[in-house]
Amino acid sequence: MTTTSPANPPIPVLVNSDVEDDLRAALRSLLRERSAWQRVLPRLDTPDEPYDDALWETLTRELGLAGLLIPEKFGGAGATAREAAVVLEELGRFLTPVPYLASAVLATTAMLSCSPWAEADIADDLAVLAAGSGTATLAVSAHLGPDAAFPDAVAGVPGGTGVTLTGTVPHVLAADRADLLVVPYVVDGAPHLALVRTGGSGVAASRETALDGTRPLSTLDLDGAEARVLAGPDVAAAALRHTLTTGAALLASEQLGTAEQAFETAVEYLRTRHQFGRPLGSFQALRHHAADLWSDLAAARATARYAAACAADDSDDFPLAAALAAAHVGEIAVRTAEESLHLHGGIGFTWEHPAHLYVKRAMSASVMLGTPDRHYAALAQFADIPVA
Incomplete structure (x- = not known):
């Protein structure tokens, strides 16, 4: 969805559509039940089986989420990066241990980037991925x-x-x-x-x-x-570069979901935890700290959604938007997760509390598909800013 005028290029609409809101609501309802942190944390004590295969089967075979980016002629949903970004945001919110980014985004985008040259060779494989019968x-x-x-x-x-x-x-x-x-x-x-x-x-x-x-x-x-x-x-070099750019852009939405959940967990703690007979959230210093984090998240949300919208529209701004989202949102996610842990006090440093899960996800994602400094350097190049 875009808006346009004769004098200006199209501007993506960053507000979610009704379809995107419905997708988010349905997925969040499922993940709240099936991927709450109380279910995710015990998997880290059994490292041989970190994946939730039963949930992955539900997401792919019943909801068809693995085929969102796959065209209908291959058995997919024919959706866009906007819908995939919604899915990744919710998966990041719940730290869901499924290979969605690897299979439904990176591998799928790489295969589609080789089309139409390799269309006959990948049709059956894309149909398998869309049906949830395989992972790539x-x-x-x-x-x-x-x-x-x-x-x-x-x-x-x-x-x-x-x-x-x-x-x-x-x-x-x-x-x-x-x-x-x-x-x-x-x-x-x-x-x-x-x-x-x-x-x-x-x-x-x-x-x-x-x-x-x-x-x-x-x-x-x-x-x-x-x-x-x-x-x-x-074809190969351009296809791989497009795939990694798409992955970096959509990973920002996952990082946004992780940061939002970490922030909401901290705010809930400030509301309910009492010290000196008062809620922690009533202390001005902590309220200002939370307000700063909220402001950062608002900027991150706009940045991530703009990158997803540019990917969906195949905009000329897509490489720049992806670099900005990868660099900016990743840093905000790390800072928000770390500050959330600190706002929890001593309990935030314990294994039994989920704060460390958000920190680990945010930190590992921040160096995935390119580190922030590499993305900032690319951003400077796209914007014609000299880099020493």
Whole structure:
């Protein structure tokens, strides 16, 4: 949804539509019951099973959320980045341990970015993802940003109708749960993208120790893994850059949800916790502190929604909006989560309280898909601001 006038370019409307509000309400109701922090926290004591597979099945097969960005001709919903941003915001709010960002955003966007050149090759796989019958991921380091050079960790050897891939990629999102891998690789220095099925030989993923236990990372090892080529040198680099830009833009919405929940948890504590016979929230210093955080969140909300709207509209401002959202919202999320923990006093530092979960999610997400300083540098370049 946009507004326009003859003298000005279209301006995205940042207020959610009725459809987006309904999606948010339905998802929040489900997650409040199925992904409350009291359910998420015990999973960190059993690190072998951090994912909530039953909830993921509900989100994908019953609600169809995995297919939001997939066109209807492939069995998806044909929705836009605005709807995906709403989903990510609520998943971030509840720290839901499901591979939505990896599968429904990054891998899906990468595959669609290779269309129409690879449309016949990806149609069946996209239908599987849309139906919730499979999960995919993008086989790059979770810290790789849109401004980075095309990764060369995986080398390809062409043969027959496909290619065999060899290499090691660390810090891959949800690699241990993926049925499909979208793998960037190089042949004689030229960039390519390929699709790998994890059930074949030569594919192994080993879980890493990560700061955020609700979002596992894995090291992916490929040793002569058979793959189907999705894109060659004329498409691969641009497709990967667009995918990472989209991921960074929508990750900002997830960070917003995390920050909002951390803030609301702190405000509730200030309202109900008493000291010296008065609610903590009645002390002026704490009220001013909460007001500053609320102001930051209002700016973060507008920034994240603008980035999602630009992605949905394929706006010329999209790269700039994505860089701004990735840098600005990530920093606000970290600050809000940390301040929320401090406002809780001693109890906020205990394992039994959820404050540390929001801090870990915010901090790990702030360096995902590019660090804030890299995004600020990109933002300066887009805005023609000299950088020393």
